[in-house]
Amino acid sequence: KAGVTQTPRYLIKTRGQQVTLSCSPISGHRSVSWYQQTPGQGLQFLFEYFSETQRNKGNFPGRFSGRQFSNSRSEMNVSTLELGDSALYLCASSSWTGGNTEAFFGQGTRLTVV
């Protein structure tokens, strides 16, 4: 069974640009969550999508957005990039949304903003 796939693995963007990251969950999984990891703030929750609906959102500005497609694949978008957006962006998929469900993470997309 294939794991969670994130593309691209590495990305370099310039301040002010926008970026779109992609996540393909494990087959059959309907929940996709996104996290940002930085050395200073650690792993922080961005948002979760389940069956194409955003179910939960973390404390991030509106420049961070996402969506989920009918095949459960998800994308997140960051507009007007800032230097502080440089981070490892992680996607996790699970079969359901809830506290008794394991979430499986991808390898992440490392975004560098210059």
Add this chain to the structure above:
Amino acid sequence: DAKTTQPPSMDCAEGRAANLPCNHSTISGNEYVYWYRQIHSQGPQYIIHGLKNNETNEMASLIITEDRKSSTLILPHATLRDTAVYYCIVRSPSGNTPLVFGKGTRLSVIA
């Protein structure tokens, strides 16, 4: 904010058991205890989770105290590949609850 407290770092000799403690004194009766680990620059890896009873799988054992205020993750025979940051997470069973990661414990397995 994370609802758990873990030591920032621990060392363990290769081949010995690694016992990683976690304090979650404010845990609610229906909240689960999850453990994940993250090897450098990789995505977090699910290890195990439990509610009240002790749990064991091919990777580790989870021992939860009777009052559920603390737990211990046990790696029975630590190898160098177990060197990672280990996160203990308390999570509500209801939907829409994300994993809230604290700073975790950096485990170094030494040859």
